[in-house]
Amino acid sequence: MNKLTALFMLTLAFVSSVIYVSATDTSNFQVTILGDPEPVISVQVPDTIFLGETRAGEQTTDARVDINNTGNVAITVTPRLASGANDIFTNLYFRRITSEPYYKIGDYRHNISAPADGGVKSSYMYVKLDLREYPDNFAVGSVNRINSDVKFLAVAQ
Numbered sequence: 001m002n003k004l005t006a007l008f009m010l011t012l013a014f015v016s017s018v019i020y021v022s023a024t025d026t027s028n029f030q031v032t033i034l035g036d037p038e039p040v041i042s043v044q045v046p047d048t049i050f051l052g053e054t055r056a057g058e059q060t061t062d063a064r065v066d067i068n069n070t071g072n073v074a075i076t077v078t079p080r081l082a083s084g085a086n087d088i089f090t091n092l093y094f095r096r097i098t099s100e101p102y103y104k105i106g107d108y109r110h111n112i113s114a115p116a117d118g119g120v121k122s123s124y125m126y127v128k129l130d131l132r133e134y135p136d137n138f139a140v141g142s143v144n145r146i147n148s149d150v151k152f153l154a155v156a157q
Helices: 003-019 087-091
Strands: 063-069 075-081 092-095 110-112 121-129 150-156
Touching: 063 110, 075 092, 087 092, 087 121, 110 121
Parallel strands: none
Antiparallel strands: 063 121, 075 110, 075 150, 092 121
16 A cells, blocks of 8 residues: 555545544432422401391391411411400301301311412301390390400411
């Protein structure tokens, strides 16, 4: 082989190696792993529930109470009288739907599932004031407008 052929072969080998060189590249994958969010327990209820008119020895009709779970966990809600409440409201009775039995205030428990992320889960219950066994009478012809606060205590299920 002469020098020219050897030079040609060497050039051809060099050019071939440049054309057929493979390449690689690398990506760095990253992720941030979050723990479960802190539980948020929050409810929303109407400012006022009007129970209608009644007399000692009678009861009101059911009033619907809309209640919203605005937190991020399933909750159990218990209505309770606020401190300093008028004792007539110890005769409040609650139930989930009209076909269920009544439970006296403080004894009623209402479960609401967790809302979808960032949402609100709506629910409702019924309440009545039962004065059929209320011991006091009101003066004949009197009109007594009585109100009291009810707290809706919520705990995670």
